[in-house]
Amino acid sequence: MPPETHDKHGKLARSRNASPESRPNVRLTEDGRPLREVLSYARRGSRFTARQADAWDRLAGEWVFGPEAVADVTGPLDLGAAWFGRDAPLYVEIGSGVGETTASYAAAHPDVNVLAFEVWLPGVADTLGRLEAAGATNARLCTVDAAWSLTELFAAGSITELWTLFPDPWHKKRHHKRRLVNQPFVGVAASRLVAGGTWRLATDWADYAEHIAEVMATEPTLAGGTAERWDERPLTKFERRGLAEGREIADFAYRRV
Ligand SMILES: C[S@@+](CC[C@H](N)C(=O)[O-])C[C@H]1O[C@@H](n2cnc3c(N)ncnc32)[C@H](O)[C@@H]1O
Numbered sequence: 001m002p003p004e005t006h007d008k009h010g011k012l013a014r015s016r017n018a019s020p021e022s023r024p025n026v027r028l029t030e031d032g033r034p035l036r037e038v039l040s041y042a043r044r045g046s047r048f049t050a051r052q053a054d055a056w057d058r059l060a061g062e063w064v065f066g067p068e069a070v071a072d073v074t075g076p077l078d079l080g081a082a083w084f085g086r087d088a089p090l091y092v093e094i095g096s097g098v099g100e101t102t103a104s105y106a107a108a109h110p111d112v113n114v115l116a117f118e119v120w121l122p123g124v125a126d127t128l129g130r131l132e133a134a135g136a137t138n139a140r141l142c143t144v145d146a147a148w149s150l151t152e153l154f155a156a157g158s159i160t161e162l163w164t165l166f167p168d169p170w171h172k173k174r175h176h177k178r179r180l181v182n183q184p185f186v187g188v189a190a191s192r193l194v195a196g197g198t199w200r201l202a203t204d205w206a207d208y209a210e211h212i213a214e215v216m217a218t219e220p221t222l223a224g225g226t227a228e229r230w231d232e233r234p235l236t237k238f239e240r241r242g243l244a245e246g247r248e249i250a251d252f253a254y255r256r257v
Contacts, residue, residue, distance in 0.1 A: 099127025
């Protein structure tokens with residue numbers, strides 16, 4: 001189970017998985033205070049069900065990498081060797097939620113390495129259970145902020161495919177800067193793709209779809225736009241919710257040029 005911690009009011013609280021602790025090496029201001037980073041995720045409950053706790057206890061030690069695993073990293077990692085124990089094309093999901101896409105893709109493609117980023121630990125625990133049920137051993141999960149990780153841990157040209165499916169929409173105008181799809185992150189992520197590599201995105205929010213099209217168009221190393229639904233993309237929890245609430249789904253695919 002995640003450890004218990006005290007919140008800023010001194011009350012005992014569950015581990016704040018989706019908090020600045022999801023980034024190691026918190027940066028400091030000139031006068032030594034922690035810098036308030038713009039984060040693309042919000043705090044969500046971190047209580048585990050019995051089933052999640054069981055999956056976590058049995059599988060996290062081998063398949064999950066958290067902030068402590070990268071705290072001393074000073075440059076790009078050979079992620080295949082370091083986390084998968086083998087060299088294979090690397091497929092990366094950012095914001096994997098409960099893991100439907102990562103688990104189904106990893107199970108269907110045992111020849112590739114799939115690395116899923118998710119800061120919400122109950123979702124990570126669900127993903128572990130899904131991977132086990134699917135018989136997939138070629139996926140790893142990282143609970144460190146993906147924006148920090150892509151910048152700090154990945155070599156240029158190291159990702160074959162990147163997936164950002166139903167990212168948090170951050171509706172309020174003053175929160176638009178928290179959207180994952182924003183420069184400079186888009187430029188960093190594009191540089192981590194191999195030449196010819198693909199970045200797939202989907203959203204159920206029309207204004208985020210417009211935002212994705214606009215921001216991606218500012219990145220000269222990417223070519224693409226709206227696309228047919230990716231046929232290997234399973235229905236996810238957030239897609240299902242969007243459809244149930246009557247929203248249209250927009251898919252995008254961009255290629256690293
Ligand atoms: C709206 S949910 C979508 C989950 C899943 N893709 C789906 O379709 O059901 C977005 C997820 O992205 C995660 N997330 C957002 N920013 C992240 C980041 N920088 N690093 C890792 N996970 C992030 C959130 O914790 C959340 O679970």
